[in-house]
Amino acid sequence: MHSDIPSPCFVIEENKLLSNLLLMEKVRKEAGVDILVALKGMSFWHYFPLIKQYLSGACASSVNEARLINEEMGVKAHTYAPAYSESDFEQLLSLSQTITFNSLNQWGKYKNKMFLHPEIHAGLRINPGYSEIETDIYNPAVPGSRLGIPVDKMPTELPNGISGLHFHVLCEQDSYVLERVLKVVEEKFGHLLKQAQWLNMGGGHHITRADYDTEHLIALLKNFKLKYPNLKIILEPGEAVGWRTGFLLATVLDIVENGGIKTAILDVSFSAHMPDTLEMPYKPIITGAGEPDQFQFNYRMGGSTCLAGDFYGDYSFPEELKLGDRIEFEDMIHYTMVKTTLFNGVRHPHIGKIDKNGRFSLLRSIGYQEYKNRLS
Numbered sequence: 001m002h003s004d005i006p007s008p009c010f011v012i013e014e015n016k017l018l019s020n021l022l023l024m025e026k027v028r029k030e031a032g033v034d035i036l037v038a039l040k041g042m043s044f045w046h047y048f049p050l051i052k053q054y055l056s057g058a059c060a061s062s063v064n065e066a067r068l069i070n071e072e073m074g075v076k077a078h079t080y081a082p083a084y085s086e087s088d089f090e091q092l093l094s095l096s097q098t099i100t101f102n103s104l105n106q107w108g109k110y111k112n113k114m115f116l117h118p119e120i121h122a123g124l125r126i127n128p129g130y131s132e133i134e135t136d137i138y139n140p141a142v143p144g145s146r147l148g149i150p151v152d153k154m155p156t157e158l159p160n161g162i163s164g165l166h167f168h169v170l171c172e173q174d175s176y177v178l179e180r181v182l183k184v185v186e187e188k189f190g191h192l193l194k195q196a197q198w199l200n201m202g203g204g205h206h207i208t209r210a211d212y213d214t215e216h217l218i219a220l221l222k223n224f225k226l227k228y229p230n231l232k233i234i235l236e237p238g239e240a241v242g243w244r245t246g247f248l249l250a251t252v253l254d255i256v257e258n259g260g261i262k263t264a265i266l267d268v269s270f271s272a273h274m275p276d277t278l279e280m281p282y283k284p285i286i287t288g289a290g291e292p293d294q295f296q297f298n299y300r301m302g303g304s305t306c307l308a309g310d311f312y313g314d315y316s317f318p319e320e321l322k323l324g325d326r327i328e329f330e331d332m333i334h335y336t337m338v339k340t341t342l343f344n345g346v347r348h349p350h351i352g353k354i355d356k357n358g359r360f361s362l363l364r365s366i367g368y369q370e371y372k373n374r375l376s
Helices: 012-030 045-054 063-072 084-091 104-115 177-193 213-225 370-373
Strands: 010-015 034-038 057-058 075-081 096-103 121-125 163-165 196-198 232-237 246-258 262-267 296-304 312-319 326-331 350-354 360-364
Touching: 010 012, 012 034, 012 045, 012 213, 045 057, 045 063, 045 096, 057 063, 063 075, 063 084, 096 104, 096 163, 096 196, 121 196, 163 177, 177 213, 177 246, 232 296, 262 312
Parallel strands: 010 350, 034 057, 034 232, 057 075, 075 096, 096 121, 121 163, 163 196, 196 232, 262 296
Antiparallel strands: 010 246, 246 262, 246 326, 296 312, 350 360
């Protein structure tokens, strides 16, 4: 542990990020596809110039994300949102290289503007009605989903001006799930695939997970391209880019006991700084800690807000925790920093990096003015 890291702090480790990028570059080149970083999962823009060297660009779901891509990566965004306001759409026209529409209504509203910009490729998001995601809040294919056009609502021919299709029904899943999804997509939308110029397979491809079969993914994508040589294939993972590239450092502020449960109150919040742990939910890994009773001393981790449910547990430690002890939550870069809030006005973690030479640098501290400027 670097003693010079302030607490709390999100810390990205450059060597781990580079390892992920090298693996995805291998897939990109061998499969002959484009791989984008999805800002909704990974917006650590300090490293956009590095990411640009290995991936094909980035995708956005808002004007702010598209602008960040243009400013910090120096490329135009691949853009999709469930709906576009007129003012946002005007800005996106100058920030995007592709714009995907969630419905035929949205395409009908904006197609005349798109015709004035032939350099921007237009697409439609389809909903295959099939997904293996078990948590409904993350499943775009649940019955009644607002995301994408089901096959019975699609025309038999792509509308004039539409050059591509987009689907997204994976969440941290492997290439074998993608293979089953593609079967359904072909069964329902195969006639449209033959008419399109590109297909965006969305995110959720867990390419950098240790047990992910990248060779199967490469073979799957190459075979799919043989069947549809007219298609340019795009993948847009977010979590795979930031997967296990950094941690959230916290400090024990107090230890309280109630009903035989000891809770270590930290200077970070699950609700404000790690909301996915409560929404998914999932139990974050703490370096050096184990499951309850695995080691001698059991503790629950308590957050710094006054929300009653701002806690997670339980863990065990080989030594008794003391005030001032540092706690390291692993894998806290993807889908964590992008979701933080300033609820309760609690201190937002600093943001820093450990470079490839092992040196820590503080990149940003978020203080009172950021909190105040979000309110009025």
